Amino acid sequence: MLLVLSEEHKEHLGFLTQVDSAVVGEFGRIAVEFLRKGTNPKIYEGAARKLNVSSDVIQHGVEGLTYLLTEGSKLMISEIDFQDSVLVLGFSEELNKLLLQLYLDNRKEIRSILGELAPKLPSYHSLEWRLDVQLASRSLRQQIKPAVTIKLHLDQNGDQTTKILQTDPATLLHLIQQLEQALGEMKTNHCRRIVRNIK
Amino acid sequence: MRFRFCGDLDCPDWVLAEISTLAKISSVKLKLICGQVLKDLQGEGIDYEKILKLTSDAKFESGDVKATIAVLSFILSSAAKHSVDSDSLSSELQQLGLPKEHATGLCRSYEEKQSPLQDSLRTRSLRLNRLDSVSWRVDHTLSSSELQQVNEPLVHLKFTVRDGDRGVTEPFAMTVSAEKFRVLLAELRQAHAMMKTLS
Numbered sequence: 001m002l003l004v005l006s007e008e009h010k011e012h013l014g015f016l017t018q019v020d021s022a023v024v025g026e027f028g029r030i031a032v033e034f035l036r037k038g039t040n041p042k043i044y045e046g047a048a049r050k051l052n053v054s055s056d057v058i059q060h061g062v063e064g065l066t067y068l069l070t071e072g073s074k075l076m077i078s079e080i081d082f083q084d085s086v087l088v089l090g091f092s093e094e095l096n097k098l099l100l101q102l103y104l105d106n107r108k109e110i111r112s113i114l115g116e117l118a119p120k121l122p123s124y125h126s127l128e129w130r131l132d133v134q135l136a137s138r139s140l141r142q143q144i145k146p147a148v149t150i151k152l153h154l155d156q157n158g159d160q161t162t163k164i165l166q167t168d169p170a171t172l173l174h175l176i177q178q179l180e181q182a183l184g185e186m187k188t189n190h191c192r193r194i195v196r197n198i199k
Numbered sequence: 200m201r202f203r204f205c206g207d208l209d210c211p212d213w214v215l216a217e218i219s220t221l222a223k224i225s226s227v228k229l230k231l232i233c234g235q236v237l238k239d240l241q242g243e244g245i246d247y248e249k250i251l252k253l254t255s256d257a258k259f260e261s262g263d264v265k266a267t268i269a270v271l272s273f274i275l276s277s278a279a280k281h282s283v284d285s286d287s288l289s290s291e292l293q294q295l296g297l298p299k300e301h302a303t304g305l306c307r308s309y310e311e312k313q314s315p316l317q318d319s320l321r322t323r324s325l326r327l328n329r330l331d332s333v334s335w336r337v338d339h340t341l342s343s344s345e346l347q348q349v350n351e352p353l354v355h356l357k358f359t360v361r362d363g364d365r366g367v368t369e370p371f372a373m374t375v376s377a378e379k380f381r382v383l384l385a386e387l388r389q390a391h392a393m394m395k396t397l398s
Contacts (some may be wrong), residue, residue, distance in 0.1 A: 117378055128324075128325040130324060135393070136390075138386055149327070164327065
């Protein structure tokens with residue numbers, strides 16, 4: 001599968017042909033660092049002064065590289081496909097090899113960073129429970145009514161929320177039974193076949 | 200095999216695995232580490248440096264130190280949770296493979312601190328909201344826009360409620376007329392009498 005680069009993208013990356021390979025390597029390192037920790041515009045200023053071009057050009061170059069790397073990692077394209085996609089830009093052989101090496105070295109890490117960007121539902125963090133027995137109320141004395149109070153702690157992207165639930169023991173047993181059945185589904189032939197095929 | 204300190208269930212696999220790690224430390228040092236873990240379980244914080252010093256003879260890696268703390272926390276809090284006496288705990292730990300002097304040392308530390316530990320676990324049990332304080336004021340309404348001579352007493356009540364989750368206090372104020380207040384007081388007195396018969 002080939003990467004299709006827009007004209008604007010090709011223009012931005014065209015700047016890379018005007019500098020030597022050490023600088024391109026440096027840009028590659030900056031691009032990966034930005035993917036890990038976020039952008040830092042001051043670096044553009046410093047590089048612009050050293051290379052005697054405007055910081056916009058530097059920014060476009062680095063962003064072009066970043067986009068190339070993330071698109072390649074996202075689609076998990078093979079070496080040959082990456083080389084063919086980059087061939088379109090008309091770079092020198094040395095530059096192509098450098099870009100390919102950059103792609104292959106950082107592919108796994110970029111994929112794991114991209115994996116964290118998917119939307120997430122609140123996930124289970126912990127559970128506290130309490131068993132009470134209601135003995136009397138204002139309207140009725142001499143009762144025996146057991147109840148389980150549950151505090152469910154949920155975690156969504158670092159925000160903690162809690163949900164308070166209350167149930168009687170019969171419903172709780174039913175809940176446990178349903179959850180055990182759900183766990184048991186993993187052992188059926190149907191699920192086993194799918195899991196084997198995914199691996 | 201069912202163990203009382205695990206709540207009449209099987210002992211978790213990871214606890215079984217770490218018992219052999221515990222046996223590597225001398226029983227005297229184990230007793231001192233127990234003391235630290237008990238302090239942590241009661242909420243007084245843990246001195247990690249001290250534990251590192253105590254385990255340095257046995258040449259533990261950081262993973263082993265954490266495993267030791269984890270397994271001791273589990274054993275001690277689980278035994279307190281199920282109110283296991285120290286003799287039964289000692290025999291059950293020996294059944295799991297912990298050497299005799301280690302088990303006796305551990306159980307002696309446990310026995311000393313069993314009641315304070317259970318008290319601190321009791322305070323940490325799930326509570327939804329808590330009444331922090333009550334303040335009141337009795338007013339006498341002289342007249343109003345509706346009736347010139349009112350002459351009625353009025354009670355202002357302010358409850359400060361502590362939220363279980365966030366620990367912040369919220370005030371909750373209301374006014375009660377004399378009859379309603381008499382009814383409220385009578386019902387609360389009945390509930391209080393019922394609570395007294397139970398405690």
